[in-house]
Amino acid sequence: MSAAAGERPPGGEATVRERLASWLDQRVGWRQMMSVALDEPIPGGARWAYVFGSGLLFVFVNQIVTGVFLAFYYVPSADHAHTTVSFIQKQVTMGSFLRSLHAYGSSVMVLLLMLHLAQTYVYGAYKGRRELLWLMGCFLLLLVMGMAFTGYLLPWDQKAYFATAVGTNIASEVPWIGGFLKRLLRGGNEMGTLTLSRFFTLHIFLIPAGIFAAVASHLFLFRKAGAAGPPRPAAEVRQLPAATFFPGQVFKDFVFGIGLIVMLGALASARPVSLGPAANPADATYLPRPEWYYLPVFQFIKYFRGAASVLGIVVIPGVVVLALFALPFLDRSPERRPLRRPVAVGSLLLVLAALVFLGVQSAVEDRRDPAVRAKLEAQEHEELAYAKEPFTPEENLGPFAGGGGAAAAAPAALSPDAAKGALLFESEGCSGCHGAQGHGGGGLFALVNLGKRFPPAPLTALLHAPRPDMLQGGMQPVQLKAEDMQALVAFLLSPQRDAAPAAP
Amino acid sequence: MTGDTPVTPSAAGLAAGGPPEGDASPAHHAAAIGPVLSSTRRSFFGVLVGAISAVVGALMAVPLIRFALDPVLRGGGGADWYALGSTEELAAAAAKEPVRAEVSFRRVDGWRATTVKQTVWVTLGAKGGLEVLSGTCPHLGCGAIWHGDRGRFVCPCHNGNFGRRGERISGPPQRGLDPLPLKVEGGKLWVKYQYFRGLVADREVIG
Numbered sequence: 001m002s003a004a005a006g007e008r009p010p011g012g013e014a015t016v017r018e019r020l021a022s023w024l025d026q027r028v029g030w031r032q033m034m035s036v037a038l039d040e041p042i043p044g045g046a047r048w049a050y051v052f053g054s055g056l057l058f059v060f061v062n063q064i065v066t067g068v069f070l071a072f073y074y075v076p077s078a079d080h081a082h083t084t085v086s087f088i089q090k091q092v093t094m095g096s097f098l099r100s101l102h103a104y105g106s107s108v109m110v111l112l113l114m115l116h117l118a119q120t121y122v123y124g125a126y127k128g129r130r131e132l133l134w135l136m137g138c139f140l141l142l143l144v145m146g147m148a149f150t151g152y153l154l155p156w157d158q159k160a161y162f163a164t165a166v167g168t169n170i171a172s173e174v175p176w177i178g179g180f181l182k183r184l185l186r187g188g189n190e191m192g193t194l195t196l197s198r199f200f201t202l203h204i205f206l207i208p209a210g211i212f213a214a215v216a217s218h219l220f221l222f223r224k225a226g227a228a229g230p231p232r233p234a235a236e237v238r239q240l241p242a243a244t245f246f247p248g249q250v251f252k253d254f255v256f257g258i259g260l261i262v263m264l265g266a267l268a269s270a271r272p273v274s275l276g277p278a279a280n281p282a283d284a285t286y287l288p289r290p291e292w293y294y295l296p297v298f299q300f301i302k303y304f305r306g307a308a309s310v311l312g313i314v315v316i317p318g319v320v321v322l323a324l325f326a327l328p329f330l331d332r333s334p335e336r337r338p339l340r341r342p343v344a345v346g347s348l349l350l351v352l353a354a355l356v357f358l359g360v361q362s363a364v365e366d367r368r369d370p371a372v373r374a375k376l377e378a379q380e381h382e383e384l385a386y387a388k389e390p391f392t393p394e395e396n397l398g399p400f401a402g403g404g405g406a407a408a409a410a411p412a413a414l415s416p417d418a419a420k421g422a423l424l425f426e427s428e429g430c431s432g433c434h435g436a437q438g439h440g441g442g443g444l445f446a447l448v449n450l451g452k453r454f455p456p457a458p459l460t461a462l463l464h465a466p467r468p469d470m471l472q473g474g475m476q477p478v479q480l481k482a483e484d485m486q487a488l489v490a491f492l493l494s495p496q497r498d499a500a501p502a503a504p
Numbered sequence: 505m506t507g508d509t510p511v512t513p514s515a516a517g518l519a520a521g522g523p524p525e526g527d528a529s530p531a532h533h534a535a536a537i538g539p540v541l542s543s544t545r546r547s548f549f550g551v552l553v554g555a556i557s558a559v560v561g562a563l564m565a566v567p568l569i570r571f572a573l574d575p576v577l578r579g580g581g582g583a584d585w586y587a588l589g590s591t592e593e594l595a596a597a598a599a600k601e602p603v604r605a606e607v608s609f610r611r612v613d614g615w616r617a618t619t620v621k622q623t624v625w626v627t628l629g630a631k632g633g634l635e636v637l638s639g640t641c642p643h644l645g646c647g648a649i650w651h652g653d654r655g656r657f658v659c660p661c662h663n664g665n666f667g668r669r670g671e672r673i674s675g676p677p678q679r680g681l682d683p684l685p686l687k688v689e690g691g692k693l694w695v696k697y698q699y700f701r702g703l704v705a706d707r708e709v710i711g
Contacts, residue, residue: 066568069572072571073614073615075615080616083615083616086615087614087615091615093570093571093573093574094567094568095571095574097567098571246546246549247545247546247549247553250549251549251553254553255556258557261560261564265563265564391615393613394615395616395619396617396618426623427604429646429648429660431647432645432646432660432661433646474646474661476660476661
């Protein structure tokens with residue numbers, strides 16, 4: 001079709017398109033933008049080794065899109081979070097698929113980050129005035145790990161709850177401010193609905209905002225420094241014929257990115273993620289295990305006990321992270337060839353080997369101990385059994401459930417007079433405007449703390465002759481026999497009425 | 505399909521919806537590319553990248569749209585039948601005056617279920633058969649109450665008045681009280697609660 005358009009003599013369809021393109025360009029300047037975006041020179045041309053950064057962007061977009069859609073149904077409250085995730089998983093069309101895309105996407109993000117970091121490291125691509133670019137990348141690493149940590153709690157099932165309980169406990173090992181850090185993360189001493197709110201806010205507002213800003217800076221700094229090219233001496237790289245970013249590298253990046261999304265989709269439909277039973281804080285026997293990417297850290301801190309634990313939890317990981325951040329300042333040599341950098345490449349391999357060893361060791365230890373193994377298997381079995389159960393909605397019965405009327409809802413607590421008043425409140429239609437038991441809700445006029453505001457006599461007078469503003473709002477003078485009025489007033493002023501939970 | 509046919513680069517770029525690289529491509533980069541990558545090949549990549557993204561994007565959009573539309577496309581279950589009581593007893597009581605009754609039913613609201621309670625009135629219709637009226641005033645939704653001394657239903661909010669069969673007498677409501685579907689089964693009167701649109705003269709069930 002485009003070929004046909006190209007063959008047409010001038011004055012045909014292509015010209016109209018051409019003119020439209022120029023018209024837009026004069027106003028938007030898209031040709032220059034495209035040129036800036038696509039004509040970035042890459043020394044030595046396109047390579048598959050460079051695709052990881054773009055791959056991260058593809059999967060990040062996947063996380064944003066699926067995350068925003070999951071928020072259609074998710075409620076971040078300890079009361080409802082698990083029910084709503086279960087609703088998404090079991091009831092909503094495609095819910096299990098989208099949730100799986102999001103959950104697997106987080107693992108793929110971490111995996112790609114490792115590959116992107118390793119490639120940059122091995123190619124020595126942090127060298128040559130790229131310190132800030134590298135720092136921004138390290139900052140992004142922390143942000144993405146933060147996303148993984150905060151997102152893990154949100155389903156509020158057993159493993160989410162207990163893994164986060166352990167994770168936040170780790171913060172308390174930090175010297176001096178540990179206790180404060182833990183309370184800051186949890187929104188109090190214990191895990192609870194405030195923890196969930198905080199993690200939710202971090203996960204969908206604060207950390208993503210940080211990621212947007214950091215990705216923009218990372219890309220800007222990358223473009224400012226230019227593509228590093230293959231790991232050869234700088235003079236040699238300068239001599240290499242350059243190819244523009246488009247089409248070669250764009251094509252490779254797209255094939256990789258789209259391939260990742262297709263693979264994620266296949267994984268999400270073939271093996272949807274599961275959801276365990278709702279968090280039960282009283283369950284003292286639950287054995288939490290973190291996601292695979294936190295397993296090495298989990299295993300590492302097992303080796304440090306008592307006073308030494310600060311070493312394993314804070315000092316050593318802190319030194320490793322600091323060294324990572326400081327890398328371009330520590331390694332000032334311009335040499336980029338991996339084989340000429342035995343210390344740098346060797347230490348990367350050492351750290352990677354240690355991480356793999358720790359992760360494997362953690363799995364091995366879990367298998368070796370029969371009690372632990374049996375418990376973990378039982379937990380997995382429980383989770384699968386729960387996943388198979390059909391969705392059951394959360395029952396919100398409220399004080400009027402079961403057809404017993406107001407007296408049944410506020411049982412022996414109400415005096416006989418007030419109980420009679422409760423029935424009158426219903427039968428006289430008061431609840432039509434003031435809600436069940438006068439609790440309002442749904443735009444109705446709630447009657448709050450009347451007992452503290454009125455003695456019985458003025459309230460009786462007010463009911464007989466409402467104020468003008470009350471009449472304006474639709475209030476009708478109450479006409480009842482004296483004893484009925486007394487019962488109604490007794491009901492309105494009873495502290496039990498104020499204390500009873502509002503109807504849903 | 506594009507093959508080796510000469511192509512106007514910008515036209516191909518626009519046609520694919522992909523990134524066009526028109527006449528404004530800076531000369532210094534073009535020189536760097538050399539003759540290896542003809543503009544045809546560049547356009548071909550553009551078309552390919554655009555087409556692949558369009559296909560995968562469309563494939564991704566399907567589950568997203570279905571996910572978001574789930575509650576819209578899922579038909580509302582409606583209330584279940586609720587047994588009000590023995591037909592005989594209700595008929596005897598309603599012969600004297602309308603009988604107030606409460607209907608409770610479970611309403612599934614997304615991921616939660618609530619028990620909703622509504623007032624209905626059992627009364628005798630024009631032909632002497634049992635009728636069940638919604639107690640909700642068809643004006644603004646307050647509860648209309650039977651006043652035996654006045655022999656009519658009165659809505660306390662804006663003084664809507666209705667006769668004992670629910671017919672409109674006076675006040676702002678534009679129609680009488682709404683009759684509900686009912687059935688007799690096993691000697692019992694069953695009713696199905698419905699919601700009606702307020703503020704209009706014609707009855708319209710909305711849930």
